[in-house]
Amino acid sequence: MVQPNLAARETERRDVPVPAATAGAVDFGPLANWIGFHLRLAQNASFQAFARRANGIDLRPGRFATLMLIGRNPGISQTALSRANRRDKSSLTPVLNDLARRKLIKRARDTEDRRSYRLMLTPAGEATLAKLTECAKEHERRLDELLGARDRDRFLEVLRRLIAGLPARGNGHSR
């Protein structure tokens, strides 16, 4: 807990004015109780744990939601997908290019509105999605272990409240 001085090892060192920082403990100040900070850490930890689990597969968690949304909504447009996934549509272009290059999705021009694409999974995409879904289920099971089923539900509900209640980019007043 409280540090033995690493200075004392040597013979008498000079009385250096070392603050706690250099030793073990770091003072987080108000950070220690702030939601935002912990949200970042938790999201990060969850993301990395999932990525580690899905390591055998060639896709990272960011792509997973994309694949799932396409699989569940065949024919969806890029704009609708980007809204559902809460990512800017411009972020989607390179992701979809990559997924198409790997033959996991197909992009067909909409015959009625030739501006849009209609996205859908290829059989290979379905298979990859199934594998990732399995990884995600295990991941969620791990989270359930950590949280317990009852806490988990409340936790999810609170997350939803935050998501709905905080003004996202254009939210609050559409222009």
Next chain:
Amino acid sequence: MVQPNLAARETERRDVPVPAATAGAVDFGPLANWIGFHLRLAQNASFQAFARRANGIDLRPGRFATLMLIGRNPGISQTALSRANRRDKSSLTPVLNDLARRKLIKRARDTEDRRSYRLMLTPAGEATLAKLTECAKEHERRLDELLGARDRDRFLEVLRRLIAGLPARGNGHSR
């Protein structure tokens, strides 16, 4: 509940053989109940809400934690800081360069170990930190409104459990 103003206004388009995707509702499948997905959305929303609030100031939320940790731990080294902030040390270099360029922090070589720097705030850095802290307090108050004080505490506790329980990069045994 959460019915963002999608383009649902003009739902009655022509009699296109449209799957649900193109119209208003998107099927999220299992995503709708997965913690990881909602963590990402919540973190994102919180981050953006904070950034919006701190708009007058020239610093974004990423820098805020850095400044706070330096302010609370004067003389801290870059490595210790990166560990506390859970960011790779290489990410820190450009951030600190920028903060130093703006005269918000000072970097002094440690006289006893000339490899390390000892970081501390300048008076301008203290002032900026104070302003940001005020923004963060308001932000947290907003979160409290959304969550209620009781839920908030449980929520924070659950976040901590996640952070501690999920294997971070090198985690499992820190030295």
Next chain:
DNA sequence: GCGCAATAGTTTGGTACAAAACTATTCTGC
């Protein structure tokens, strides 16, 4: 002392994202 492992920080290369400017197509008012 001398070499070698460990440590502090930087550099390089790559990924993921957003915002704004751009192209192509469709819709609306008249």
Next chain:
DNA sequence: GCAGAATAGTTTTGTACCAAACTATTGCGC
């Protein structure tokens, strides 16, 4: 029908991050 607004997607630019390779300094074994 045609000018201009709206919409779908792409490109460009800039930020934040990580991981691995690198430099400089320190500590360790002998």
